[in-house]
Amino acid sequence: MAKVTRRERERQQHRREVLAAAQELFSRKGFDRTSMAEIAERAEFAVGTLYKFFKDKKTLYRALILDTVQEFAQVLTTALKTRGTEVERLERYIETKADLFVRHIPTARLYFAQTAGAKYVPTAGLDRDARAVCKGVLDALEAVFRAGIRKGLFLKTDPRMLVLGLEGVGNAFLDELIERPDDFSAETMAGMTKTIFFERIRLKAR
């Protein structure tokens, strides 16, 4: 008998189905406005079944967030570690992020909920280790800026400020992209981010 039996495989499959349903609902309506009954209905299970997979609602949410965040963080840090100058690496980060977000909008919303919007989301405080993963990405970003500053590529400032700034512009555009996906392309958004952050917006000197 194989270690991974059909039973176990199906169980895991069902678990994933629950997570998928939860992802759709949580990302659209947030933690408090999504009920276990809704998740159950969407996943085509009874409420009680959800509790076979997850101890309670918070645990389900946490599991979902952690999955989501880890997956994204993985891709983003990889993008940051590619070869090239610091500017090129940051540009790759921006493009990758834009691409990733348009392709996985519900996931992106949840990722946002943990990063940008975390303070206004009632679930802040449920996360802990998801937060640590997000911080990992920001730290990697900071390291790139730090290196760039050392090499004289960037203005000599607190790299944390640059991280904040880049994430600020980038997320603002991505948010727009997610909300109105038909108005602009991922490329436009990534391009604008790069322009604002690395080129001059203002044309004339004062």
Add this chain to the structure above:
Amino acid sequence: MAKVTRRERERQQHRREVLAAAQELFSRKGFDRTSMAEIAERAEFAVGTLYKFFKDKKTLYRALILDTVQEFAQVLTTALKTRGTEVERLERYIETKADLFVRHIPTARLYFAQTAGAKYVPTAGLDRDARAVCKGVLDALEAVFRAGIRKGLFLKTDPRMLVLGLEGVGNAFLDELIERPDDFSAETMAGMTKTIFFERIRLKAR
């Protein structure tokens, strides 16, 4: 008998006290996680009393948001309408906003909840006219960019993009400022916003 009797004055005072309590709680914990009982306790009234002032919880929240948002919008649009080049006006906007936000942190959180974080806040949809007020500020901002572009001060792009970008950077810094007010001053934050947005971050050409 004066039109405004003592009774009416005190009633209005009590109403304001309720709003103040609600502001503190809503801004810290959000709509869903704040109970009427808590608001009542903090305002030193009985639950029933809250319903003498506001039809229900949503109405109370809406009233609060509208007050908050109008007050802020007023100050911000004024800042945008001062004399000077477009760049100067935007700079004044940035400084004013930073100053306003540090001085009124709970209010600022609520303002954010309506603008930046609105999508991840379960109360999205309660607002309507508050949203219109916020949009007014963004439109004024867009007009300034549009004028700047026409005069050749800024890159010839969609002014909406520039609005998004400026708000993105600015809010990212302000958020940091609100969360960790001791780490940085309002001036530093405003300065960084201006640097990123109007000057060059990158020093060398490619």
Add this chain to the structure above:
DNA sequence: ACAAACCGTGAACCATAGTTCATAAGATAC
């Protein structure tokens, strides 16, 4: 001084939604 109007009270009411559990259905093992 009396009545009417007003304000504040908080226990009780009710709706919603998270959680449990006895039971049924199905799979696995022998």
Add this chain to the structure above:
DNA sequence: GTATCTTATGAACTATGGTTCACGGTTTGT
């Protein structure tokens, strides 16, 4: 084929929190 173990079910239970309302105290007007 039967026994056993696993999984799924959803009605019932419970907790939480928004809302109501009958009441007591106080101010206002006559």
